[in-house]
Amino acid sequence: MATTSSDCPGRWVEGAGLVLGPVLMLAGVLLRVDVDDFFPGQLAAFAANPGRMTASYSAFAAGNVLLWPAVIALVRRAWASRPRWALWGGVMVMLGLFARAFHTGINHLIFQIADAQGLEAGREAVDGYYGAFHVLQPLSVAIFFGWVVLAIGMWRAGVLGIVRSVALASMSALPIGVLKGTGPMSIVATVGLCVALVPLGIRILQDGPAPRWWAYPLALGVATAAVLLGMAG
Numbered sequence: 102m103a104t105t106s107s108d109c110p111g112r113w114v115e116g117a118g119l120v121l122g123p124v125l126m127l128a129g130v131l132l133r134v135d136v137d138d139f140f141p142g143q144l145a146a147f148a149a150n151p152g153r154m155t156a157s158y159s160a161f162a163a164g165n166v167l168l169w170p171a172v173i174a175l176v177r178r179a180w181a182s183r184p185r186w187a188l189w190g191g192v193m194v195m196l197g198l199f200a201r202a203f204h205t206g207i208n209h210l211i212f213q214i215a216d217a218q219g220l221e222a223g224r225e226a227v228d229g230y231y232g233a234f235h236v237l238q239p240l241s242v243a244i245f246f247g248w249v250v251l252a253i254g255m256w257r258a259g260v261l262g263i264v265r266s267v268a269l270a271s272m273s274a275l276p277i278g279v280l281k282g283t284g285p286m287s288i289v290a291t292v293g294l295c296v297a298l299v300p301l302g303i304r305i306l307q308d309g310p311a312p313r314w315w316a317y318p319l320a321l322g323v324a325t326a327a328v329l330l331g332m333a334g
Contacts, residue, residue, distance in 0.1 A: 110170050112305055113312065118170035119302025126168075127291040129161025130283045138282025144215050144223045151216065158212075162205040168198055171298055174305065175251065179258035186254025194251050197244020200277060203237045207279050227279060241277050248272040252297075261297060268293035 132153060136146040147154040176191035207230065215223030252270035255261040261269060271293035274286040281287075 110173060112309055114170045115174035116302045116306035118167045119174055119298045119305065122164045122167035122171050123291065123294040123298050125160045125164030127164075127288075127295055129157050129159070129164060130287045130291045132157035132160065134283045134288070136282050138276075138284050138287075140227050140280035140282075141224055143280040143282050144211070144220050144227075147212050147215060148220055151212075155212070158205070158208055162202070162208075165198055165201045165205065169195060171302070172198070172251070174301070175255055175260060178260045179254050181258075183254045183258040186250065186257060190247055190251025190254045193243040193247025195247075196240045197247050197277070200237050200240035200244060203235070204277065204279055211280060230279060244277060245273045261301070265297045265300075269297035 133143070133146065136142055136154075143154070172191050172194050176187045179187040211223050211226055211230075214226050249270045252261070252266045255269060256263060256266035272290045275290035276284065276287060
C-alpha cells in the first residue's frame with residue numbers, strides 16, 4: 102500500500118524512536134550518576150574520565166534527537182479523538198527538544214574548551230553563559246509543561262493507560278540547561294519515559310513485515326558515511 106502523508110515518518114522510524122530515544126537518554130543519565138550534578142563537578146569528571154563523560158552526554162543527546170519521531174507517533178495515534186491535546190502537547194514537547202539540542206551544543210563546546218584550555222577556562226565559560234540571552238530560552242518552559250499536556254492527551258485518547266501516562270508526564274521533572282548532571286529526578290524522568298514509550302515502540306516494530314535484507318547493510322552504510330562526512334567537516 103502506498104505511503105500517505107499521515108504515515109510519515111513511517112513505522113520503523115517511529116518504532117526506533119520510541120525504543121531507542123528513551124533507552125539512550127536513560128543510559129546517558131546513568132553513566133554520570135555518581136558525579137556531582139553541578140557544572141564544576143561535571144567538568145572535573147570530564148577531565149578525569151573524558152571517555153565516559155563523552156559517552157554519557159552523547160547518548161543523552163542522541164536519545165533526545167530520536168524522540169522527535171516518538172512524539173509524532175504519539176500525536177498521530179491521539180489525533181482522531183483528541184486533536185487539540187495532541188497538537189499542543191506535541192508542539193510544546195518538540196520545541197523543548199530543540200532547546201535541549203541547543204544546550205547539547207553548548208555542552209560540547211564547554212568540554213572542548215576545558216580540554217584545550219583547562220578546567221578553569223571551562224568554568225569561566227559556563228559562568229559567563231548563565232544569564233546570557235538566547236532566542237531559545239522561552240522553549241525551556243515549553244518542555245516542562247509540554248510533557249504533561251501530551252501525557253493527558255495520550256490518556257484521554259486511550260493511547261496510553263493511566264500508569265504509563267503518569268510515567269510520560271514525569272519527564273517534566275527532567276532538568277534542562279547546560280552541563281546538567283544526574284539527580285534523583287533525572288532517573289525518575291528517564292525511567293518513566295522508558296516505561297511509557299518502549300512497549301509502544303516494540304509493538305509498532307512488530308506490527309508488520311520486517312525490512313528486506315538489503316535494508317540493514319544500506320542503513321549501516323549510510324550511517325557510516327554520515328559519521329565520516331561529519332568528522333570531515
